[in-house]
Amino acid sequence: MTRPRRNILFCLLAAVLCLSAIVAFAQDVFLRPALEDFIDKDTKLVFPAIVDTFQKVRVRKNENPVFGTVVRYENEAGTCADVYIYSLDTGAKEVGVDEFEKHFQETDQGILKLAEQNARIKAVTRLETPDRKTTGPGREARYRIDSVPDPMDSILYLALYHGKLVKLRVSYAPDDKDEAEHAGLFIDAVSAMLVEKPQEAKRLDSVPETSAATAAAAPAQPAAHDAAKDSNAPGA
Numbered sequence: 001m002t003r004p005r006r007n008i009l010f011c012l013l014a015a016v017l018c019l020s021a022i023v024a025f026a027q028d029v030f031l032r033p034a035l036e037d038f039i040d041k042d043t044k045l046v047f048p049a050i051v052d053t054f055q056k057v058r059v060r061k062n063e064n065p066v067f068g069t070v071v072r073y074e075n076e077a078g079t080c081a082d083v084y085i086y087s088l089d090t091g092a093k094e095v096g097v098d099e100f101e102k103h104f105q106e107t108d109q110g111i112l113k114l115a116e117q118n119a120r121i122k123a124v125t126r127l128e129t130p131d132r133k134t135t136g137p138g139r140e141a142r143y144r145i146d147s148v149p150d151p152m153d154s155i156l157y158l159a160l161y162h163g164k165l166v167k168l169r170v171s172y173a174p175d176d177k178d179e180a181e182h183a184g185l186f187i188d189a190v191s192a193m194l195v196e197k198p199q200e201a202k203r204l205d206s207v208p209e210t211s212a213a214t215a216a217a218a219p220a221q222p223a224a225h226d227a228a229k230d231s232n233a234p235g236a
Helices: 003-017 097-112 177-193 198-205 212-217
Strands: 029-032 054-062 069-074 080-086 121-127 139-147 152-161 164-172
Touching: 080 177, 097 121, 097 139, 097 152, 097 164, 152 177, 164 177
Parallel strands: none
Antiparallel strands: 029 054, 054 069, 069 080, 080 164, 121 139, 139 152, 152 164
């Protein structure tokens, strides 16, 4: 199996693993333009169109804050890198430190128990987490997922930012050292965005979120992206 095809399968499997136990009935979803920077109105985070080798291909915003916003990136090898911005309740109450710690533990345990929930996964083991090059505020965990037809390594990075949870998931082939390096660089880049920069906060307060009106002009996305829904339930 070629590397692009294999990594596309990883994207599909990762999307399946991100399915929520709660179905988002009657929730309005708004797509945002892919080929331009995206500014999240709640956190004022700016997501560039390109991060390292990754191109932003879709931004999906759900009016339900529990499902929140999903910013999806891919590179030419087909590796997916997803960023989730969400709350823990429909009232968008700010998430506290204790809630963050509890949610990280629940998410971590959910991933380790994926074999109990998905017949395509034989086992999940924890991998050593390297020291980060940045001083981002989040917590990171890495896993080896023995899945069918191919195993994959997956990175979870979870941070608390302005009362919201920011979660990163990147998955790639265990034997692909290049993709492992690029996955780490992507984590570095996004975690660096979460370091408070007071001098920029005031400027971003006046910048509106990317207009949904221009979403129709965005290029059509690959069919693979429509194969599964995005969510941020524990274990996603």
